[in-house]
Amino acid sequence: MEKGEVNKMEIDFQDKDIISITDFTKEEILYLCQQAQRMYDLEKNGKRYDSSHQLTNRALASMFYEPSTRTRTSFNTAIRELGGQRDGFVGTEGTSVTKKETIRDTIKMMEANHFDVIAMRHPLDGSLQWAADVADIPVINGGDGTNEHPTQALLDIFTLYMYNDGRLNGLNMGLGGDLAYGRTIRSLSLALSHFDDITIRWSADDFLAMPTDLTSLLESRGINVIREQTVKDVMRQSEFYYMTRPQLERMEGVTQEDVIRFMGDARIDLSKVDGLDVKVMHPLPVNSEIAEIDYRVFFSSVQGFFPQAENGVLMRKALLYEMLKYEGYTTFSGSLSSALEHGNNRLQRTGKERVNGVLYIDKISDGVVIDHLVEGVGKQIADELGLEKRRYDSVIASLSEHQKTFLKTNLPELTNRELKRIALMSPEATINIIREGEVSEKFVYLLCQNDNCVTRVVNEDIPLKFYDDGTMRCRYCRQPYEIQTPKVSEQELATFRGSLPKSIEPIHQH
Amino acid sequence: MEKGEVNKMEIDFQDKDIISITDFTKEEILYLCQQAQRMYDLEKNGKRYDSSHQLTNRALASMFYEPSTRTRTSFNTAIRELGGQRDGFVGTEGTSVTKKETIRDTIKMMEANHFDVIAMRHPLDGSLQWAADVADIPVINGGDGTNEHPTQALLDIFTLYMYNDGRLNGLNMGLGGDLAYGRTIRSLSLALSHFDDITIRWSADDFLAMPTDLTSLLESRGINVIREQTVKDVMRQSEFYYMTRPQLERMEGVTQEDVIRFMGDARIDLSKVDGLDVKVMHPLPVNSEIAEIDYRVFFSSVQGFFPQAENGVLMRKALLYEMLKYEGYTTFSGSLSSALEHGNNRLQRTGKERVNGVLYIDKISDGVVIDHLVEGVGKQIADELGLEKRRYDSVIASLSEHQKTFLKTNLPELTNRELKRIALMSPEATINIIREGEVSEKFVYLLCQNDNCVTRVVNEDIPLKFYDDGTMRCRYCRQPYEIQTPKVSEQELATFRGSLPKSIEPIHQH
Amino acid sequence: MEKGEVNKMEIDFQDKDIISITDFTKEEILYLCQQAQRMYDLEKNGKRYDSSHQLTNRALASMFYEPSTRTRTSFNTAIRELGGQRDGFVGTEGTSVTKKETIRDTIKMMEANHFDVIAMRHPLDGSLQWAADVADIPVINGGDGTNEHPTQALLDIFTLYMYNDGRLNGLNMGLGGDLAYGRTIRSLSLALSHFDDITIRWSADDFLAMPTDLTSLLESRGINVIREQTVKDVMRQSEFYYMTRPQLERMEGVTQEDVIRFMGDARIDLSKVDGLDVKVMHPLPVNSEIAEIDYRVFFSSVQGFFPQAENGVLMRKALLYEMLKYEGYTTFSGSLSSALEHGNNRLQRTGKERVNGVLYIDKISDGVVIDHLVEGVGKQIADELGLEKRRYDSVIASLSEHQKTFLKTNLPELTNRELKRIALMSPEATINIIREGEVSEKFVYLLCQNDNCVTRVVNEDIPLKFYDDGTMRCRYCRQPYEIQTPKVSEQELATFRGSLPKSIEPIHQH
Known part of the structure; x- marks a missing residue:
């Protein structure tokens, strides 16, 4: 278009x-x-x-x-x-x-x-x-x-648009710097995937390399992604070279010296741009100690990042x-939508044979059995739930022949915070709720697998929601979810996935 | 009304x-x-x-x-x-x-x-x-x-007013959470005392209990204050339940775990409000780690704290x-009112017998005698005044038969900062100013007894002022002052109190 | 005027x-x-x-x-x-x-x-x-x-102007407090030097004394600067007394107690201003712990600093x-003026005899010889330049008979950051650039001698510029530069100074 x-x-x-x-x-x-x-x-x-x-x-x-x-x-x-x-x-x-x-x-x-x-x-x-x-x-x-x-991606696209007189199809983009940790790279390349004949070239140390999941995603969206040997190779074939600052603050256990080593040849200096008809972009700030762009490049005609800043x-x-621009305003409702109260992350399990059978040391009338625990966390979970302090019984058992650890207690129910804490310590445990000696509900409480996802912070009380656009994903960080244990049957999973929405629909506003 | x-x-x-x-x-x-x-x-x-x-x-x-x-x-x-x-x-x-x-x-x-x-x-x-x-x-x-x-109290009252269609008399209020350290509780309950037939019910661990002085004050203002056994008892009998955040930042030597223990049954969850026609208020923020209000209550119809926030x-x-809304503006005067220079906290003493008599080891011509010192602080005070460094004489004596310690020096006068420092180390000492061998002034420099009162910060140079509305009080924090030592006679105190204003009159503006 | x-x-x-x-x-x-x-x-x-x-x-x-x-x-x-x-x-x-x-x-x-x-x-x-x-x-x-x-100086001058009904000639100013570290004193006294018959009197501990270079500068601009024995002497002879806060944050290794001792008699209290027709000014804030102005002076008619604050x-x-007030606005150019790329701080040297002669152990074809190094820093500089890591040769030699240390390397060129780092470690070294066995350029890379000058921060990439208004000065901090070593000949220096601009001309705007 x-x-x-x-x-x-x-x-x-x-x-x-x-x-x-x-x-x-x-x-x-x-x-x-x-x-x-x-x-x-x-x-x-x-x-x-x-x-x-x-x-x-x-x-x-x-x-x-x-x-x-x-x-x-x-x-x-x-x-x-x-x-x-x-x-x-x-x-x-x-x-x-x-x-x-x-x-x-x-x-x-x-x-x-x-x-x-x-x-x-x-x-x-x-x-x-x-x-x-x-x-x-x-x-x-x-x-x-x-x-x-x-909005960074929008301003980046707008910068390309302005330099290119409105043409966004057919672009040859180079990407550089920190391709692993920067959200800018991700957002910009996804934005580019809307347009036709886009080629992205990059070269970086493995530590700073473009994540393979992003590469796959971009390729699935029609972008031609090419890893080149050297930055100079990238630069020569690009109309625009998008440089980024190493996101030191997001790298654990890595010093600035390490990063300078990883950057190595990736720093942009005059020798890399000399004689080329390329625009160097950068979301800014440039880290002046790492100097991923040498200051002399700032005075060169390839410099495109200050106009880019104004474009923001x-x-x-x-x-x-x-x-x-519309008339009127939204008055404050003073209440929370009930859609924020509950998640859709309870994967219902159906097999019941083991619960009332020989596996459990003794039957309980009302309570909870947490099954398929990671080995060794039973005691921790009992402590976390404060069972002893709150005067509830607990039995922790490891049945080696069945390769399982479980925790049984007469605690009548689990709150969402408790379920989340259990899932953090032992992902994909099976929760059995027992009422009058029978299993009234049996489910796995799924937790987003992205360590940095906001839903994992227990005291934020965010109800976990998944959606399924072909891949099952966290509503919040949009990362895929993959079943880790063989306990969940294909049928159970299929039923669960079938129950999920297909996309992130907006929560109904008041 | x-x-x-x-x-x-x-x-x-x-x-x-x-x-x-x-x-x-x-x-x-x-x-x-x-x-x-x-x-x-x-x-x-x-x-x-x-x-x-x-x-x-x-x-x-x-x-x-x-x-x-x-x-x-x-x-x-x-x-x-x-x-x-x-x-x-x-x-x-x-x-x-x-x-x-x-x-x-x-x-x-x-x-x-x-x-x-x-x-x-x-x-x-x-x-x-x-x-x-x-x-x-x-x-x-x-x-x-x-x-x-x-203004928090005003918005709280306004919230009651709005929920109650303008009626503020006859309210049944429940108070919960931190009744000991929160200024909100104090201000709100004082505001309620303007209205008729107000009942305040509360239940809390002793550590978080409503201070007895506040209870007395409220009762003296006509509020019926009732301590109940349980929070549920309070909740059942209240139209409004005002919950507060434990003010951890104001509690010394107390951890969040301690507070969670003190809170115990005081946390509000669905079980406490189920089926009740009560509005739960809270000045916010709720501490999400302590969770004095469980998040599920946020979705209940009892939730009244978000509308309360907008009411603010x-x-x-x-x-x-x-x-x-008035015309004109106040131009900057560029000077300080002289009313800010001097306090009214010098309680004049009249008994002179001891000063010129046998009690003092030797007479001095001009200087200061600080009498009735807390035992053992004489040297400290001499150091604080820098007597030796400034080459003034000092004699510190403890006359055990008279149970008194005093400090005598030829330092000609004491500044307000020095008087304040002395009073901080030794409250209610008697200051004798000696001129030509005679006591020219004899007084106790009174200091507010509230440890957190701004007037006790020496370098703020705030002149101490008291007023007497039946109780003698600090003008600034309004806390009562009670004489601690028997040295001050009833007559001296009566004269002093008679000299005080009866209320906090505004300082004359320029 | x-x-x-x-x-x-x-x-x-x-x-x-x-x-x-x-x-x-x-x-x-x-x-x-x-x-x-x-x-x-x-x-x-x-x-x-x-x-x-x-x-x-x-x-x-x-x-x-x-x-x-x-x-x-x-x-x-x-x-x-x-x-x-x-x-x-x-x-x-x-x-x-x-x-x-x-x-x-x-x-x-x-x-x-x-x-x-x-x-x-x-x-x-x-x-x-x-x-x-x-x-x-x-x-x-x-x-x-x-x-x-x-702008502090402007508001100070304006305060004098207002108190004096527009007269600025013939003023008798007293200065007090921290005359050594305060920028206020410097700016105000320079501002006063525009006017006629100005006398500045001051008295201070040596640690807080007016810097001799400032005194000289003021005297050269026609101000009569008099150091008095006591603050009282200053106060008595002044229409205005400008007091300043000790700039503790700028004094290294000095405690507040030290400063209070240095201040000694310099604190202004009522005894110093009693009966005098002087206005006490202060840029504010007063440090309430040091109390360079006693709070009682705040209530005296000599107080002039609050009106001064409004004058700001x-x-x-x-x-x-x-x-x-002008029409229009400056649009953002998005580029940097080329005038910001290069400095004028390369003092060209001309004597070539030693380079190709016996002094150098062996000739190199292309590379750099850094000569006249501070003893012992050769190895450090080689490390700083990363010669070994980058696989360049280096020879460090000390020829005691010629009292010189030099570093020779086949590194082809030095960046500005490298030159700055060398100059920080070894001021006024001579840099020889060797091309095809010949010295193609020989220069000293001059660095501002003011430790706190912004130009010394390597990663700011500020090109050093000097100007010469009779004294050779740093364009940025305006401090004088004085040649430290005898290596630079008078002729070389004269040629260099002759090439400098005579004043700080604005950088050409876009």
Whole structure:
């Protein structure tokens, strides 16, 4: 599709959350590029403030749980130039986070303060989808963990669009720097997958290499991904080279010296760009100690990252305008949707033979049997549940012939927090709820397998939800889930997957 | 008094400081509830910004010496929706506090910046009264230590008012959580004492129990305070249950595990509210680790704390409007009222016999005798005063037959800081100022007995002032003062108390 | 020159950076005082907001790398009352600084956010000149290290102007407190040097004494500088006494107790000002623990520092208005001026005899010889350059008869960062670049000698520039440079100095 062909009738950003770049259609991306270009034209023609009454009486809440100058400031500039207001916090010092407030409650508190939109950054994957589920007002993902940063992707695409006179098909992109830990790389390449004939070339040390799951995903979306021997090879064949900062803060047990070694030949200096007709982009900031881009490149005509930074302001201005240009406002409901109370992560099991049979040392009338435990965690789980302290019986048994450990107790039920704690210690245990000597429910409490997923933080009380778009995925971080143990039968799994929604439908707003 | 009966002629918030909920009359509280309801009606009828030109050219200074998202943001929203401006700081990093600036000077600095009103939070009791004394512009207490948080009380009352269709008499309130350390409980229950037939029920571990002085105070104000056996007993008999977060940050030597133990049965879960017609309130944030309210209660119809949060915005909007709706502004005077220079805490003593008599080892011509010292601190005080370093004589004597220790020196006078330091080390010592061999003045320098009172911080240079409303009290934290030693005669005390003002009169503004 | 005589035709603050008070002419200072007085008159006549539409659609960026409440808030108030917007950061937590972003890139990022002016504070000397060089929009120095704080000087001068009914000639100024570490003292006294018959008196402990270079500078500018025996002597002869806070945060290895001892008699209490017709000024905050001004002086008629604080708002309001009152705005260029790429700090050497002669153990074809090294650092430099790791040869030799150490390597060239690192370890080494067995270039890479100069931070990539206004000076911190070694001949130095610009010309804007 070429510039100008966008069908505007179908495009509507009112009440839409901006969580992942994959939620955008090609048409929406092109439309936003056109609107951002309109902002660009105003800006460069001395009409910066022609828009300054468009969002009067609109207010943006910034909720930056992680440091940010760039993203936060550009959202601020965008709403400011549109005539709106802003407030919020950055960092967790000086906020209720230190008082252990959940994301859910902080979102509600901000909503009670009559904001019209929230821009949020958080260190945990999936936190933004959760925020969007909770909020009745739209939420913009300003970066969730290593996951996504969709407005960065939009501004990157807009930068390509501007340099290329609106052409986005057929691009030859080079990617460099930290391809393993940066959310920017992920979001940008996914955005590019909307367009035709895209080739992505990259070269990096294995430690910083593009994850194979991302490569597969991009290839499945029609992008030609090529790993080259050297950065110079990439650079020579690229119209744009997208460099990124090694995300040291996300690498465990790695020093800056290590990273400089991993970067090795990947640093961009004049020798790599000399004579080439390439634009070097970078989401910024450049780490001046690692100097992934040598300062002399900053003075070269290949430098494209400062214009890219301004494009961030223009794109966010376009996006906020499109989201908030409508009449009226959302009043605060003061309640939580019941859709936030329960998850869909209980995989029902059907085989009952063992429970009432010989396997269990003695029958219990009412209580819980936790079966298929990871060896050795039975006692820990009993402690975690405080069984002794709360004066409940517990029997922990390992039946080596059946290769299983189980915990039996007359504790009448398990709360969601308890189920989550059990699942953290022993994934995919089978939970049997016993009523009057019979198994009344038997299920596996599934937990997202992504260590950095927000749903794994017990005290956030986020109900786990999966969906199945061919792959079974966590609603929040969108990572695939793969059954780890052979205890769950194919039939049980198929039934469970059949019960899941096929996509991330928005939680019904009030 | 019923809704609608308020005599508006007497109600005027111009130039009023908002320090304690007890400073409000019943009529003022009802009037503010009506105004906040007007804000509510506008908000819910799509007229949020009808007020957006009412406080154009007004500016709010936020001075948050302690973390705050909620209170700070709601003040910000309030002034924003009224069309005003705001600025300020949160936390002490990045401010002049790290450069040891006094509250007094920080207030003056903010005044020099042409703000119209200050909202301030500070960890020390009484700091807000001091701020109000210093400032020529009105000051709103956003929380001073464990003392007061009057706008929280106003929004709580407003929440009751809204849920109850304007009725505040005859309420059955339950209180729960941390009744010992929370300023919210104190301010709310004092606010309720304006109304008739109020019953407060509570149940808590002794560690978190309602302080007996508060119980007495409430009873003296006509509230029926009942300690029940269990939280469930309280819940059953209450229309509203006001839950609070354990103020861990104010408890010394207590871990979160301890608190969870103290809380025990006090946590609110579904089993406690099931089938009851009660509204659960909470000033928020809920501590998600302690989970004083279980998350499932958040989804129940008893949940009243999110609407309460929005009421905070509406009430503060009403309050700021009422305070600032007047024409003109206060110009900065650039000087300090002389009323801030001197305290009224020198309890004059009259008995002179001992000073010139045998008791003192030798007479001195000019100097100071500090008498009735706590045993063993004489040397410390001499060091603190730097007598040796400054080449003054000192004699420290303990006359066991008279059970007294005294310090005699030819240091000609004591500064207020020195008097305060002496009083901190040895409360209620008698200070004798000797001139030409005679006692020219003999007094006890009284210091507030509340350890957390702002007046005890020597370098803040706050002159101690007492008042006597039947009980002798510190002007700043309003805590009672009780003579500890028998040295002060009843006559001396009576004379002193007779000299005190009967109430906290505002410091004369310029 | 008397009040009212300013020739306004020559005065124009559009696009001017405000870096040093010495960049102002006498006429400009007087003009700004007149404009600030106009702001004062409006303020005191109830017309605070008459100016509230003058800078609509202007935005101020605050970049405070060091704590500030006072300066930051007064800039905020100034732009607010003029109807403009503001944004920015304070402290380095929560910003890209923790991600090692350079000043240069942070400035560009802020420019990309469409601000019209930057107010910045930074701990390093010269950082503000660098910021101004980088920025296409004007930059205001809010304090750079121990160097300058020109708007403080302007407001101080304005305070004198107001108290003295416009007279600035013939003043008798006393200076006190920390004359050694405070940038305020430096900026104010330089500002005073524009006026006639100025006498500065001071008295201080040697540790806090006025630096002799400042004394000389002031005397060369016509100020009569007198060191008195006692503070009282100073006070008695002064119309104004300018007190300052000991800058503990800038003193290494000195405790607060030390400072209190150094201050000794220098603290201002009532006994020092009693009966005198002097105004005590102070940039604030007063350190309440050191109490360089006793609190009782705050209540005396000599107190002039609170009005001075308000004058800060009024002067900044005048300054911002004068800088930004023009039509149009600066669009973001997105590129860096090539003038920022290269320095002028390579002092070319001409003597070639030794290089090809006996001195060098063997000739090399292509590489670098670093000569005249500080003894013992040869190995360190080889390590720093990573010669072994990068598989380059290196020979380190000490020829005692010639008193020289040198390092020879076949590394083909040295980057600017490498040159800077060498110069930090071994100042004024001679660098010989060898091409085809011949010395193709021989130079000394000069580095600013001020330890706190921003140019010495290698990863900031600031090209060193000198200028020569009779003294050879660093463009950034403006400190003099003096050749340390006898290796550089007078002729070589003269040629170098002859090549330098005579003053700090602004970097050409785009």
